Amino acid sequence: MIKIKNLWFRYRDSDWIFKDFNLYIDSPNRVVFILGPNGVGKTTLLKLIAGLLKPTKGYIEVLGFKPHRMNRQCVARSIGIAFQEPQLQLFLDTVEDELSITCRVLGISEDECRDRVDYLLNIFNLDNLRKRHPHTLSYGEKRLLSIAIALMSKPKILLLDEPTAGLDGKYFEIFKNVLRELYRDRVLIVIATHDMDLLFELQLPMDIYVLSRKSLYRYSEKELLGFIENKEIAALSQWTELIKALNTRLSLFNLNSLELKSAYSSLDEFIVKSIEVLCSK
Numbered sequence: 001m002i003k004i005k006n007l008w009f010r011y012r013d014s015d016w017i018f019k020d021f022n023l024y025i026d027s028p029n030r031v032v033f034i035l036g037p038n039g040v041g042k043t044t045l046l047k048l049i050a051g052l053l054k055p056t057k058g059y060i061e062v063l064g065f066k067p068h069r070m071n072r073q074c075v076a077r078s079i080g081i082a083f084q085e086p087q088l089q090l091f092l093d094t095v096e097d098e099l100s101i102t103c104r105v106l107g108i109s110e111d112e113c114r115d116r117v118d119y120l121l122n123i124f125n126l127d128n129l130r131k132r133h134p135h136t137l138s139y140g141e142k143r144l145l146s147i148a149i150a151l152m153s154k155p156k157i158l159l160l161d162e163p164t165a166g167l168d169g170k171y172f173e174i175f176k177n178v179l180r181e182l183y184r185d186r187v188l189i190v191i192a193t194h195d196m197d198l199l200f201e202l203q204l205p206m207d208i209y210v211l212s213r214k215s216l217y218r219y220s221e222k223e224l225l226g227f228i229e230n231k232e233i234a235a236l237s238q239w240t241e242l243i244k245a246l247n248t249r250l251s252l253f254n255l256n257s258l259e260l261k262s263a264y265s266s267l268d269e270f271i272v273k274s275i276e277v278l279c280s281k
Helices: 042-049 072-076 095-106 110-123 139-150 170-184 196-201 221-227 231-237 241-251 257-261 267-279
Strands: 002-009 018-025 031-035 057-062 079-082 157-161 188-192 206-211 216-219
Touching: 002 042, 018 042, 018 057, 018 216, 031 042, 042 057, 042 079, 042 157, 042 188, 072 079, 072 095, 079 139, 095 110, 095 139, 110 170, 139 157, 139 170, 170 188, 170 196
Parallel strands: 031 188, 031 206, 079 157, 157 188
Antiparallel strands: 002 018, 002 057, 206 216
């Protein structure tokens, strides 16, 4: 679904962000997390996948086409993207208009458009805001709206840049439920994030990529368990928060993550049990 081979990229008059970079994602039935410290290129990577940036050198193929060589309407039918700052996607007078404009751009029929708008407003719990001006929404509501906009075309791939920033309480729960619905619909979800709560609470099959300035490290569910306390890999990835997050939570209750994880064969089971233990405290 996503093939990146020997990618080189830099902005004008800047150092290389990617040098001989490779990434291969072949299954829609996963949630893909892109983790890493600030400035390593997580946002840039999403923009390259979406065709918003052109590789300096190398090869990018998404769903069988090269996104940077296609017009935006064609790409938007297959790839949805929600940016880190939701206001970058909000231009019109009402919430409803922000969603329905996609139909006019892509030539979607009025009946299908109405059904799609109603469905998205419902699952994002924004139906009572449909006539509101987007700039009057709370930050969390703007965040959910920007993700809903990205889903208007029914994309096969959804790219999310720090989607939980500004989401708490009910908005965070709504967002997680939407991701689970998309997973059931076999949408490939790629998330660039610092949010360990989302990674540990989503409870869906996942692949974790840790991006550093030199390399990309991929971890399956079982491999993630193996490096939760591996300081050597932490140093290589320059990403210690992932290792610290769960241990910190468990240590608050004098629990040892090594003892807890040894009883479970998959990350999903371990996460569920960890959350059960923590919620019982």
